[in-house]
Amino acid sequence: MRKRNEEPTVESAEYDPLTQPRFGSPQDVQSAIIELKSIFKDVQTDPEVILPYGFSENSYHQSAPHSVVVSVHSTEDVVKIVNIARKYRIPLTVFAGGTSLEGHFGGYKSGSICIDMSGMDKILEIHQDDSDLVCQAGARWEDINHTLEEQGIPLFFPLDPGPGAAIGGMIATGCSGTNAVKYGTAKGEWFLNLTVVLPNGEVIKTRRRAHKSSAGFDITKIFIGAEGTLGIVTEATLKLAPLVPTRVAVAQFKDVEHAVSAVQEILHSPSNMNIQCVELIDDNMIKAINDSGEIPRKFAVKDSLFIKIQGSETAIAEAAKIVKKIVDKHGASGWDFGSSDEGAKALWHARKVCLWSSIASVPGSRAWTTDVCVPPSKLPELVRETKEDMRQSNVLGTIVGHVGDGNFHAILLFRSDEELENVRGAVHRLVERALRMDGTCTGEHGVGLGKKEYLVEELGPGTVEVMKTIKRAVDPLGLLNPGKLYPDEDTRWKKK
Amino acid sequence: MRKRNEEPTVESAEYDPLTQPRFGSPQDVQSAIIELKSIFKDVQTDPEVILPYGFSENSYHQSAPHSVVVSVHSTEDVVKIVNIARKYRIPLTVFAGGTSLEGHFGGYKSGSICIDMSGMDKILEIHQDDSDLVCQAGARWEDINHTLEEQGIPLFFPLDPGPGAAIGGMIATGCSGTNAVKYGTAKGEWFLNLTVVLPNGEVIKTRRRAHKSSAGFDITKIFIGAEGTLGIVTEATLKLAPLVPTRVAVAQFKDVEHAVSAVQEILHSPSNMNIQCVELIDDNMIKAINDSGEIPRKFAVKDSLFIKIQGSETAIAEAAKIVKKIVDKHGASGWDFGSSDEGAKALWHARKVCLWSSIASVPGSRAWTTDVCVPPSKLPELVRETKEDMRQSNVLGTIVGHVGDGNFHAILLFRSDEELENVRGAVHRLVERALRMDGTCTGEHGVGLGKKEYLVEELGPGTVEVMKTIKRAVDPLGLLNPGKLYPDEDTRWKKK
Numbered sequence: 001m002r003k004r005n006e007e008p009t010v011e012s013a014e015y016d017p018l019t020q021p022r023f024g025s026p027q028d029v030q031s032a033i034i035e036l037k038s039i040f041k042d043v044q045t046d047p048e049v050i051l052p053y054g055f056s057e058n059s060y061h062q063s064a065p066h067s068v069v070v071s072v073h074s075t076e077d078v079v080k081i082v083n084i085a086r087k088y089r090i091p092l093t094v095f096a097g098g099t100s101l102e103g104h105f106g107g108y109k110s111g112s113i114c115i116d117m118s119g120m121d122k123i124l125e126i127h128q129d130d131s132d133l134v135c136q137a138g139a140r141w142e143d144i145n146h147t148l149e150e151q152g153i154p155l156f157f158p159l160d161p162g163p164g165a166a167i168g169g170m171i172a173t174g175c176s177g178t179n180a181v182k183y184g185t186a187k188g189e190w191f192l193n194l195t196v197v198l199p200n201g202e203v204i205k206t207r208r209r210a211h212k213s214s215a216g217f218d219i220t221k222i223f224i225g226a227e228g229t230l231g232i233v234t235e236a237t238l239k240l241a242p243l244v245p246t247r248v249a250v251a252q253f254k255d256v257e258h259a260v261s262a263v264q265e266i267l268h269s270p271s272n273m274n275i276q277c278v279e280l281i282d283d284n285m286i287k288a289i290n291d292s293g294e295i296p297r298k299f300a301v302k303d304s305l306f307i308k309i310q311g312s313e314t315a316i317a318e319a320a321k322i323v324k325k326i327v328d329k330h331g332a333s334g335w336d337f338g339s340s341d342e343g344a345k346a347l348w349h350a351r352k353v354c355l356w357s358s359i360a361s362v363p364g365s366r367a368w369t370t371d372v373c374v375p376p377s378k379l380p381e382l383v384r385e386t387k388e389d390m391r392q393s394n395v396l397g398t399i400v401g402h403v404g405d406g407n408f409h410a411i412l413l414f415r416s417d418e419e420l421e422n423v424r425g426a427v428h429r430l431v432e433r434a435l436r437m438d439g440t441c442t443g444e445h446g447v448g449l450g451k452k453e454y455l456v457e458e459l460g461p462g463t464v465e466v467m468k469t470i471k472r473a474v475d476p477l478g479l480l481n482p483g484k485l486y487p488d489e490d491t492r493w494k495k496k
Numbered sequence: 497m498r499k500r501n502e503e504p505t506v507e508s509a510e511y512d513p514l515t516q517p518r519f520g521s522p523q524d525v526q527s528a529i530i531e532l533k534s535i536f537k538d539v540q541t542d543p544e545v546i547l548p549y550g551f552s553e554n555s556y557h558q559s560a561p562h563s564v565v566v567s568v569h570s571t572e573d574v575v576k577i578v579n580i581a582r583k584y585r586i587p588l589t590v591f592a593g594g595t596s597l598e599g600h601f602g603g604y605k606s607g608s609i610c611i612d613m614s615g616m617d618k619i620l621e622i623h624q625d626d627s628d629l630v631c632q633a634g635a636r637w638e639d640i641n642h643t644l645e646e647q648g649i650p651l652f653f654p655l656d657p658g659p660g661a662a663i664g665g666m667i668a669t670g671c672s673g674t675n676a677v678k679y680g681t682a683k684g685e686w687f688l689n690l691t692v693v694l695p696n697g698e699v700i701k702t703r704r705r706a707h708k709s710s711a712g713f714d715i716t717k718i719f720i721g722a723e724g725t726l727g728i729v730t731e732a733t734l735k736l737a738p739l740v741p742t743r744v745a746v747a748q749f750k751d752v753e754h755a756v757s758a759v760q761e762i763l764h765s766p767s768n769m770n771i772q773c774v775e776l777i778d779d780n781m782i783k784a785i786n787d788s789g790e791i792p793r794k795f796a797v798k799d800s801l802f803i804k805i806q807g808s809e810t811a812i813a814e815a816a817k818i819v820k821k822i823v824d825k826h827g828a829s830g831w832d833f834g835s836s837d838e839g840a841k842a843l844w845h846a847r848k849v850c851l852w853s854s855i856a857s858v859p860g861s862r863a864w865t866t867d868v869c870v871p872p873s874k875l876p877e878l879v880r881e882t883k884e885d886m887r888q889s890n891v892l893g894t895i896v897g898h899v900g901d902g903n904f905h906a907i908l909l910f911r912s913d914e915e916l917e918n919v920r921g922a923v924h925r926l927v928e929r930a931l932r933m934d935g936t937c938t939g940e941h942g943v944g945l946g947k948k949e950y951l952v953e954e955l956g957p958g959t960v961e962v963m964k965t966i967k968r969a970v971d972p973l974g975l976l977n978p979g980k981l982y983p984d985e986d987t988r989w990k991k992k
Contacts, residue, residue, distance in 0.1 A: 175710070188684045208936055210939065270807060440704055463700045463701065467713065
């Protein structure tokens with residue numbers, strides 16, 4: 001293990017960067033701010049200005065405001081801040097898209113520096129022949145895809161989390177989205193190489209630009225899903241997928257069980273490679289969409305599947321026929337197929353307005369959005385039990401699922417502190433239900449503050465301790481995004 | 497950091513498990529063997545019997561024989577051996593399929609225990625509805641796919657490295673194979689969960705059975721490509737893909753450049769999702785196949801593409817038409833299409849006999865098989881320069897590439913020690929060439945003993961040091977597969 005000059009080491013028995021971090025005093029925080037101001041132009045400390053950098057309207061977990069927000073424009077900027085943070089022992093958190101849902105970018109109670117990465121949003125290189133591009137971590141996936149479209153490059157980046165999400169956050173949370181059925185997740189092979197500033201200020205590149213490599217275990221992967229606790233990603237090389245024509249089909253069912261059993265068969269049909277995604281939207285959500293005024297038509301208020309089919313014209317037509325036959329067999333009572341670009345976009349628009357339609361469906365409400373994931377065959381049971389739970393506990397809300405991979409989202413609504421606590425209980429029971437079904441506490445939103453209490457139950461203390469061991473080894477002062485991800489329980493290996 | 501009872505810790509300045517390991521004496525090795533014999537039935541120490549467990553005919557890197565080989569049948573067996581190895585400080589290496597190419601399972605000079613995992617080859621659970629199965633690490637991918645076929649389950653495991661490879665080794669090397677164009681590699685999302693025995697004897701499961709999870713960084717991934725240096729994988733949950741009809745097309749070209757430019761266009765056509773793999777076989781290899789007597793026909797001796805097309809009958813027919821049009825545009829002079837199951841199998845058989853045909857093409861020769869991977873657009877340059885190098889340095893051999901993802905294999909032949917050294921030089925220059933092209937020293941074979949000298953150049957000292965930091969933290973005694981993977985250079989972070 002490297003020795004650091006005069007730095008407390010993790011080896012001293014009384015010191016643990018996770019449970020007993022030794023962060024700087026309020027005076028140290030002020031000294032750090034003075035030093036930051038001497039180097040950077042854009043250093044914000046006005047509490048009102050910096051509040052949104054440490055607080056998300058979409059998260060209901062307690063966190064503190066940051067002490068200071070610094071805008072960065074290069075990897076070198078980030079190195080300077082990391083070195084100042086280490087000098088004064090001040091926690092560091094990165095902000096970019098600000099769309100995460102589990103309190104990922106909240107501040108630290110004893111004072112913290114927020115690195116605003118949103119200005120680092122450039123595409124640096126596009127290698128069309130190799131289907132990859134290099135961008136800064138503040139770039140947003142939608143902007144990247146728009147740029148490719150504008151330049152007439154028939155490629156796209158297929159990970160599609162919430163609108164506004166930036167590449168850095170997508171890496172940090174190990175995101176995915178509706179396309180995961182076909183394209184997998186951030187934990188797959190879409191990130192070829194990352195530029196990372198380590199807690200010791202060193203800059204590394206995790207890999208090269210080859211599409212595959214067996215040169216050891218892939219260090220890229222430890223930063224994916226680490227929620228900014230192991231290093232600060234400043235640039236990424238993204239693998240791109242060929243853009244192919246896409247159409248949308250909507251099928252409506254008697255209940256979720258019938259819908260899900262149709263999905264299993266669709267995903268195992270000879271046309272499975274033409275299925276880009278399969279979304280389940282429950283009857284409550286359909287009603288909310290109908291009532292929202294966001295779409296020009298009404299759907300029957302039933303549990304529904306929204307299916308994206310892609311390929312050549314012939315392949316889409318054939319796949320649509322196969323899908324239609326399967327959903328009919330499973331008792332579908334409704335069928336829409338957008339056989340043109342416009343028709344597909346119009347149908348998919350209904351899927352896109354889910355969140356806002358849900359909130360609008362209960363006037364004066366706010367939404368707690370949560371997700372879990374279970375083995376696909378368990379999904380009907382999960383949906384049925386969750387709907388029953390919501391009925392019994394008087395929780396209003398809607399359900400939408402990336403049903404192709406067992407990922408389940410609930411948008412739970414509340415209008416008062418009392419209803420908020422009611423929702424909190426429903427979320428807790430939902431997670432416990434998913435874990436009972438051999439599932440995970442989060443399929444794509446991440447852990448942050450909101451889910452860390454479940455990690456030991458989900459993964460076991462040994463696996464959590466491997467995570468913590470890596471954290472302690474790579475960030476021995478515990479400066480990167482403290483309080484997030486790692487459970488508070490003591491999982492340390494006992495003497496043998 | 498956990499404290500271990502009376503174990504040297506990595507913190508003592510003079511101790512580094514990677515560069516200054518403190519392994520047991522010859523007497524300790526004997527004591528360990530006595531203890532192993534008291535617990536296990538199948539403990540082999542006869543030098544002739546155990547030689548093949550530490551020595552591969554396909555690797556030309558110096559290594560030592562093991563001291564003892566123990567057959568295991570359960571995770572608990574492995575725990576017992578790990579605990580004995582820790583007690584006496586004896587290095588531990590796992591053997592299963594024995595097909596690796598870079599000296600991965602060689603023994604250690606001061607004595608080592610080899611765990612023979614080949615008897616742990618059972619499929620434990622098949623979850624057809626969830627497209628996954630649980631198996632032991634000694635199971636071979638071909639046996640798994642045969643079992644699924646025999647049971648009439650229309651699913652398969654798509655990673656296809658060399659015949660005989662076992663799941664544990666496939667994880668250890670981060671393997672892939674011809675199917676990687678469509679299905680990706682072991683570093684993707686095919687391994688849902690691993691059961692791992694850690695160096696401290698603890699058994700962990702890295703994840704649950706959900707198809708995706710954002711519950712922190714994925715500990716599964718640190719074991720993939722770690723070559724048995726971080727933990728011993730005993731069981732794995734594999735994600736399976738739907739089995740779809742497959743056909744084979746062969747197109748022949750004037751030169752590699754024309755072949756590769758056709759591939760780029762094929763992989764970006766609207767039928768790209770129907771392309772399962774694209775293999776480049778050079779003219780020398782075609783000649784070797786023709787001469788082998790292994791196939792009932794002759795191909796024109798030209799640089800050729802072997803393309804697997806999959807999907808419904810209609811989709812295959814359409815894709816074949818599109819592919820034909822593209823290869824014609826790029827000057828293809830030959831075209832074969834196996835439009836039936838048998839026709840496809842007959843054509844693909846030619847691809848399968850590559851290695852043995854190459855060896856047979858030079859009587860009395862042995863083969864050094866090596867691989868590198870570059871960004872796909874660099875492949876023609878890599879092939880051209882490598883062929884020129886082989887001509888100039890009088891190295892005989894053939895070239896075959898998973899050209900869809902820039903992965904290049906050379907089978908280099910030699911008949912004497914002198915020719916072997918000549919081949920060694922050609923391999924070295926090939927790796928340097930790939931690194932100059934922003935590529936990797938190995939696309940799918942792994943590092944082992946043979947490629948570790950290239951890791952610092954490829955990844956940079958900082959990234960290598962992160963790998964070593966994780967190794968030291970997880971295996972502080974350095975007992976797991978010492979000498980493999982990690983470069984010998986001192987990359988330790990200097991004081992700041």
